[in-house]
Amino acid sequence: MAPRWRRLLAEGIGSAMLFATVIGSGIMAERLAGGNLAVALLGNTVATGAMLFVLVAMFGPVSGAHFNPAVSVVAAARNDLGWGDAGLYAVVQLGCGIVGVWIAHAMFGEPILQISTHARTGIGQWTGEAVATFGLVLTILGTVRHRPEWVPAGVALYIVAAYWFTSSTSFANPAITVARSLSNSFAGIRPADVVPFVLAQFAGAGFGALAGGLLFGPHPSDMRSA
Template identity: 65%
Template sequence: MTFSVARRLVAEGLGSALLLAVVIGSGIMGQRLAGGNVAIALLGNTLATGAALVVLIWMFGPISGAHFNPAVTLVAVLRHDLPWRLALAYPPVQVAGAVLGVWAAHAMFGQPILQVSTKLRGGGAQAFAEVVATFGLVAAILGVSRFRPESTAMAVGLYITAAYWFTASTSFANPAVTLARALSDSFAGIAPSSAPAFILAQFVGALLAAGIFGWLLKPDTTP
């Protein structure tokens, strides 16, 4: 089934909004209920995000591809899975949807809608963690969609659930998510001054994965 450009863009925007509502909302809820235990708050944030990703990809994947992520969109273009003209429209919609999702989470929890994060996430280690996180995310998408496409949603959700815990940055792995989370002074926020390094690292990780898995997944032409 083919969907119009308008429907694809609405799917990307709505999916991004719901994803950020989950990320920010579960972070706020986790922090409120954890009684100061950061590990418990992070666990709640992790499980909600991973589960939501699976559902959102199942919901919107058949319509738009369920990227919700400019780095994933870039890789899709480089692999000729998405035309440039459509790809240029995806990131603004992803970012706008993500910001709306942040504001929706603030509204649900009775917080000021407009915020700016003060949570610094600086340093080379965290930037490198974002390279690793995004590399793994794109690798999961490319590898699983090639051999077990019906399992892609589950693979992405499970990978992000794991990456929240094994990366020093808690695996943002998404430039749109990073920009939106800079607008929330909550558990899941990131200070605007920390965002550029994260975003650069995310694109680097995505491009590395695209290059390596483009080679790995290419069928051999010699016996």
């Protein structure tokens, strides 16, 4: 396992790059799509999936490339990561992810500090978030256990698909949900809608971990080096 400082640095840089991609591609897509939301979502999807592939391939051997507190909690619950490290991962993921959001705003000449007014609420969207996070965790556990070389592609392809088959467009990440509340852009979410999303995500992650244990066995999946 890499030293803690190196793992935290990987999680921080990766989270900043991922969150900047989600927000930046959303701004670019909205500007270029001419009001066509399907085209805007497609642009946002492709950029996010491509960046996920690169980041997981690059940082997976260093930190596990979680970039997601729900994934870090699952790793800790499976004894692949210490609980203290999981807490540090989550702090770095959120803090550096917010910096990534601000960088995206700066790149596109937007106000750095924003609050989203984009409503995302209701049982349908909460269910979508639970399903999205369930599938993400299951994808990670399955590929890490049986085809570790497929983890980057599996995660990226799953998120690309989940953008389109879930009603919530698959945030599937508590840190990015909070960070997106700080961007009044295509990818934003109202602060008032954040808590139900995060609860749904952790519930989905828990069920994903349970299903992964039943399907792929109880042994640690070594998510430290996903």
